[in-house]
Amino acid sequence: GKGSSNGHTNGVNGVKKPEFLLDRNLHKTFPLVTRGKGNYLQLADGRTIFDATSGAAVSCLGHGNERVIKAINKQLTTGVPYLCSSYWSCDVVEELCKELINGTGGEMSRIYLTGSGSEAMEASIKLARQYFYEGDKNTPRVNIIAREGSYHGNTIGALGVSGHVARRAPYEPFLMKVHRVSACNAYRQRRERESDASFVARKASELEAKFQELGPETVIGFVCEPVVGAALGCVPDVPGYLTAMRAVCHRHGALFILDEVMSGMGRCGTLHAWQAEGAAPDLQTVGKGLGGGYQPIAAVLISDKIVSSLSNGSGQFVHGQTYQAMPIQAAAALEVQKIQREENLIKNVQVQGAYLEKRLKSLLGGHPNVGDIRGKGLFWGLEFVKDKQTKEPFDTKLGVAQRVHDIAIAAPFNMTMYPGTGTVDGIAGDHVIIAPTYIVTREEIDHITKVVAEV
Ligand code: PLP
Incomplete structure (x- = not known):
């Protein structure tokens, strides 16, 4: 109760029942x-x-981590933790973007920095739509295909793409229409004595059938997590899956979009999970391990074909948020990435x-x-x-x-x-x-x- 030695109301033996912070569970206490x-x-x-x-x-x-804390403090002492990125540029932000582009082996050419994985997913969906819109203002490409048992974030757009039944339930009427194919879950779905190749072929023909059902010329792209994190608990795609799904997308001129917010930035043993089989996406999100928790930062990694369509079209991404590409976020993420690289x-x-x-x-x-x-x-x-x-x-x-x-x-x-x-x-x-x-x-x-x- 009041007056507890640690200064928190309700703080008993180092356990707190939040009174003022709205967190997920109103009935729980937290250490x-x-x-x-x-x-x-x-x-x-x-x-x-x-x-x-x-x-x-x-x-x-x-x-x-002392190095990251020092890098953040150094950026703070310049007096510009924040800059309005629509008007100003900053070395540390440019350096982070260069580091990220280098990490893709040149597969990506521009970076859009956000404050969370959900925002990165929102931005990538909008970029995917704008890619087609730039070429044809009446483009019939309106459909996104995503998977069941997926998690792409909690904002309305990102939740709309997510196939997370429980998190969607209260908000279902608000969520945009996204088309679904099954998850890729070998434990639950592999048939007896089915090889990786046959399993993958089955998944690719399911995606192909979904394209045909919707009309291939109406599909913007297919979105998936290379290793499903929060929704299923580390379920990796079967080898060859990403390559096969990418081929279906590209056969129909649609985009192959990967959400590596949880599985990327080294977590799965390659910097990007897709690098395990070289299946570079057209758009990719990263988050979590990008800033290692030292700042809220995530990113969309954007391939040249998307950048070119914007560049030859309206010349801008019709988007933008106050807290994007902040120098203080970039300073932290850049140091995290340098340490990760230098220390192998x-x-x-x-x-x-x-x-x-x-x-x-x-x-x-x-x-x-x-x-x-x-x-x-x-x-x-x-x-x-x-x-x-x-x-x-x-x-x-x-x-x-x-x-x-x-x-x-x-x-x-x-x-x-x-x-x-x-x-x-x-x-x-x-x-x-x-x-x-x-x-x-x-x-x-x-x-x-x-x-x-x-x-
Ligand atoms: N995408 C994936 C694959 C995630 O695991 C998460 C978060 O767990 C998100 C998107 C959303 O990221 P954030 O919670 O930073 O908004």
Whole structure:
């Protein structure tokens, strides 16, 4: 109650029930975090938490990185954390964009910087539509195809593209019409003895059929996450999927759009998830690991053909927000990206990711309630089932994933997990995500996997 030693009303033993902040859950209390360093968070109740999820797959360099803090402070001392980007340019913003373009191996030619992944998705949808509009003001291209069991953000446009049933439900009447194809989920959908190639061919013909149903000349593009994050819990596309889906889009002159807000910027073991099979998109979003949580920043990576259509057309992207391309955001993200590159941290993602997979599978692969262990790089999900043979999920009312999380975060385990419920082809199942920082060590992977197994 009032007068608690940590100064927060309702602060009891370092736990706070928010009174003034509207957060997702009005009935929950939250542990109070006082400091962060590396993989650890310090709580007001004296506990130290191991962050095995980088927050929500954001804090790729861990917490309290001195170099990033210094870079932010340096930018602040110039007196321009903010500039109106419609009128002014700034070295640090240009340098970040150059760094990002270089990271695509020249596949992309311009960057649009936003403050969140949702805003980046909004911008990419508008850019995709404008690409066709520039060539023909009466273009029949009005249809977007996206997947079931996807998450692209919480703003109205981005939620409209999302196939996240629960998050859409209250707002359904507001959401734009987006056409759907199935998710790419080998655990739930692969037929007996079906090869990767046949599975991918099946997905590509489903997309082709959707184009034909809508009329190929009406389709703007197809949007997907290379590894589905929040909606399904680290479900990676089957090898060859991105290439095959891109081919369908391009056969019909439509755009291939990738949402790498969660799976990109090194998280899956390549800087961009599409680089694993060289399936460069026409438009791509990134976020989370771009700024590593040190500033709110996300981006749209834009290919030359889109830029050319704007350049030869109206000469502008009909968009813009106050807090876009801020020098302070760019300073943080640029430093995060430089550190990641200079310290070869994506190599660590590959090495520790392979070890994480091995340990999770050896400790939990035989567990009767762990149906699937899937992921890429340092982005892994465990799906819980009531019956391993039939893959029957638990009743979602039991809140299994949330309970696993609640046990993990409490003493003696003191570790984060990211819980969720994902729906594939009408079947809702529980999962947790494990997504450590890129600075995680082998010993820490031993710790994480031991905790996961015990929990
Ligand atoms: N796209 C994907 C794939 C995401 O995982 C998220 C967030 O989890 C978003 C978009 C939305 O990003 P933000 O929460 O920064 O708006």
